[in-house]
Amino acid sequence: MSDGASQADTTKARVQAQYGPAAEAYAVSQVHARGASLARLVELAEVSPDHTVLDVATAAGHTALAVAPLARRVVGVDLTPAMLAVASRLARERNLANVGFIEGDAERLPADDETFDRVMCRIALHHFPDPAQAVREMARVLKPGGRVAFVDNIVPPDPAAAAFVNRFETLRDPSHHWLFPLMELVAMFREAGLGVTHTETLDKVMDFYDWTERMSVPPSLEAELWVMLMTATGVTRDFLAPTEQDGRRTFTLHEGIVVAAKPG
Ligand SMILES: C[S@@+](CC[C@H](N)C(=O)[O-])C[C@H]1O[C@@H](n2cnc3c(N)ncnc32)[C@H](O)[C@@H]1O
Numbered sequence: 001m002s003d004g005a006s007q008a009d010t011t012k013a014r015v016q017a018q019y020g021p022a023a024e025a026y027a028v029s030q031v032h033a034r035g036a037s038l039a040r041l042v043e044l045a046e047v048s049p050d051h052t053v054l055d056v057a058t059a060a061g062h063t064a065l066a067v068a069p070l071a072r073r074v075v076g077v078d079l080t081p082a083m084l085a086v087a088s089r090l091a092r093e094r095n096l097a098n099v100g101f102i103e104g105d106a107e108r109l110p111a112d113d114e115t116f117d118r119v120m121c122r123i124a125l126h127h128f129p130d131p132a133q134a135v136r137e138m139a140r141v142l143k144p145g146g147r148v149a150f151v152d153n154i155v156p157p158d159p160a161a162a163a164f165v166n167r168f169e170t171l172r173d174p175s176h177h178w179l180f181p182l183m184e185l186v187a188m189f190r191e192a193g194l195g196v197t198h199t200e201t202l203d204k205v206m207d208f209y210d211w212t213e214r215m216s217v218p219p220s221l222e223a224e225l226w227v228m229l230m231t232a233t234g235v236t237r238d239f240l241a242p243t244e245q246d247g248r249r250t251f252t253l254h255e256g257i258v259v260a261a262k263p264g
Helices: 003-019 023-028 030-034 036-045 062-070 081-093 131-141 159-172 182-191 208-214 219-231 234-240
Strands: 052-056 073-078 099-103 116-122 142-153 195-207 243-245 248-261
Touching: 003 081, 023 030, 023 081, 023 208, 030 036, 030 208, 036 062, 036 116, 036 142, 036 195, 036 248, 052 062, 052 131, 062 073, 062 081, 062 099, 062 116, 073 081, 081 099, 116 131, 131 142, 131 182, 142 182, 159 219, 159 234, 182 195, 182 248, 195 208, 208 219, 208 248, 234 248
Parallel strands: 052 073, 052 116, 073 099, 116 142
Antiparallel strands: 142 248, 195 248, 243 248
């Protein structure tokens, strides 16, 4: 096995180690279950009752469950079995019979070519060791004329600020791979043969303790992460915008939405 391949396997093993124990926390995570990008992504996907939809890296299924009432059939794929178990339970609790969850790798989607009318992928690409390959897979399984509705956290184009934010994220979650500036994400979709029809950005104010607890960050690392935020300067400081008031600590993350269409 090449170094690159074994590095990718290590990243994916880290994902399962990190996300398995976090599955229940994701079921109730406000950022994931109710974050602004969810409603916006569903709106931009323009799902119709005759559509089949794939949700890549579905985690606790929030995106798949949000589009299920609008679609004919929805499939959620994720690498972490514990997440899929939580997603299936939530589907049962909501009486959503047209959604199913299967284990699979975003870089080798378990689906035939040109199967889905819509492919969605929310806040997950930064985990994939080969994100361009995952985007090519999204394009492959999309029907001609179909649409990808995608969102992930983004970083500033400034390379030093981008490296800082990625280091900060990796310290909290060792399965974090890389966040990109919006324009690099757009380039990935274009290189996969899709036409980018829409982009936008959203800011999300994060509760610092909620963010660390979701990944079971130990107290010493939590302290280190806060020091990192408070000592950031320039573009990085403006981007992450940490605040502390009445014991509540927050900082800001930024999401980039990309809507892309497969030529019909
Ligand atoms: C932040 S969660 C995604 C949130 C979810 N899409 C939502 O809207 O709430 C990240 C998920 O990516 C999954 N993941 C990471 N790498 C993956 C890969 N290579 N293939 C499939 N899923 C992956 C993890 O198991 C985890 O459940």
